[in-house]
Amino acid sequence: AGGAQTVNCPDVRGQLPAVPAGATAGVQQELANLDREIAAANARLAQLAVKPEGGPNFVNNAILGPLRSKRIAVLDRIAINIARAGGQRPDLSGLATCGLNAAGAGNAAGGNNAGNGNTGNNGGNAGAGNNGGNAGNGNTGGNVGVAQTVNCPNVRNQVGAVPAAAAGQVQGELNQLDQQIAEANARLAQLAVRPEGGPNFVNNAILGPLKDKRVAVLNRIATDIGRVTGQRPDPRLDLATCGLN
Incomplete structure (x- = not known):
């Protein structure tokens, strides 16, 4: 959306050792926190593409540096979770530093930290992720239990041409889709450890609400584009419904 740069972070899911069941959730x-951090960084980069600010080191100092600090904290918590559940504490410190993709290049051909094994669902920008770029390496490389993950239609590749003046807003909405999927997957991971509800629980408590949230986002994307072009496109509500892997 609009030629903004995006962050390119090392794979985390695929680098984890076997995760004890007690640490899965x-x-x-x-x-999911890594997903949200990348989504927030990409939203900030999208804003910069529309309204540049700062000097030559602004992105490093204001975006990549703080992102690295946040990732260090998350990676440390992951290692602690694994160790507390009886696993061997991994050294994940080498996965904290992120770089940048060129404008319009997507969020890393191999995927970043978050993904659902959904083979490019909302993203097309990340080898195997949901809303793109920030999602892309499957469920912790298959090491986190037997949790299901959501499988949502591609949105980024279906948005079409986005006017530059709407790029920041549209990117922010696409990042919202990332966050929604990450939250749904976190809920599914909890269910894998602590099952609850009847046979329709996942549909009623996770997939149904996720669809409603996606409908709202898809409508806002159409509105963002229409405000700039003067003609609101029909929202792609057919992309709102997700299934399960």
Whole structure:
């Protein structure tokens, strides 16, 4: 959306060792935190593409540096979760530093930290992720239990041409889709450890609300584009419904 740069972070899910069942929910939640941090950084970069500010080191000092600090904290918590559950504490410090993709290049061909094994669902920008770029390496490389993950239609590749003046807003909405999927996956991970509800629980408590949130985002994307072009496109509500892997 609009030629903004995006962050390119090392894979975390695929680098984790076997995660003890007792640490599954905690690790999944921390991986979701990585998703949100990347989504926030990409939203900030999208704003800069529309309204540049700062000097040549602004991105490093205001975005990449703080992102690295946040990732260090999350990676440390992941290692602690694994160790507390009886696993061997991994050294994940080498995965904290992120770089940048060129404008319009997407969020890393191999995927960043968050993903659902959904083969490019909302993103097309990340080898195997949901809303793109920030999602892309499957469920902790298959090491976090047997949790299901959501499988949502591609949105980024279906948005079409986005006017530059709407790029920041549209990128922010796409990042919202990332966050919604990360939250749904964290909930599914909790269910894998502590099952609850009847046979329709996942549909009623996770997939149904996720669809409603996605409908709202897709409508806002259409509105953002229409405000700039003067003609609001029909929102792609067919992309709102997600299934399960």
